[in-house]
Amino acid sequence: MRKLFLMFLVVAMGCAEHRVDTFQEWCEQITGVDLQKRHAPFWAVIFSVSFDGDAIRNDYTAFLNKAHLEKVQNRAPRMAWREGTELHLVNLSSLLVIEPKEVIDEWKKGIEVAKAYKHDDPPDACLYGTLTSMFDSLHIHSMKADALRVKWTDNVTVIPTDREKRLGNKRL
Numbered sequence: 001m002r003k004l005f006l007m008f009l010v011v012a013m014g015c016a017e018h019r020v021d022t023f024q025e026w027c028e029q030i031t032g033v034d035l036q037k038r039h040a041p042f043w044a045v046i047f048s049v050s051f052d053g054d055a056i057r058n059d060y061t062a063f064l065n066k067a068h069l070e071k072v073q074n075r076a077p078r079m080a081w082r083e084g085t086e087l088h089l090v091n092l093s094s095l096l097v098i099e100p101k102e103v104i105d106e107w108k109k110g111i112e113v114a115k116a117y118k119h120d121d122p123p124d125a126c127l128y129g130t131l132t133s134m135f136d137s138l139h140i141h142s143m144k145a146d147a148l149r150v151k152w153t154d155n156v157t158v159i160p161t162d163r164e165k166r167l168g169n170k171r172l
Helices: 002-013 023-030 035-039 053-071 100-115 122-134 163-170
Strands: 015-020 046-051 080-083 086-090 137-145 152-160
Touching: 015 023, 015 035, 023 035, 023 046, 023 053, 023 122, 035 046, 053 080, 053 086, 053 122, 100 122, 100 137, 100 152, 122 163
Parallel strands: 015 046, 086 137
Antiparallel strands: 080 086, 137 152
């Protein structure tokens, strides 16, 4: 009985888990950082890493929203939001002097490179890799206003990430 108790104590005390639930930590994961080396306590006999896909998606969306709001000097109520595993982004061309196609083409290119795991630049691997591993599609809203800026039209471009086809049941 004593041996059983000691074994239970070693297993219970020797187990540890680290939960990845932020965009930053997900970036570390997809760019090759060994999370076990970084987070495993010295005493852990058994260590595991778990992932919270919804929390990562929420954090990524908040990051994009904040970054895009800064670019447009907070002239919009929001620039990024998510609906399940669909990410929505207001095209910067809606509020800046940029051609809508330029922004859309840049996102398309980044997504295609990420799907092939070919990004050499860690920030790009992080930005586009998170998008392609956490979301099924990116919806870019290119909005135009009439001369009085009263009536707006919203032209939505949907860019699929093929996440289900690439990751199957291994997706978060």
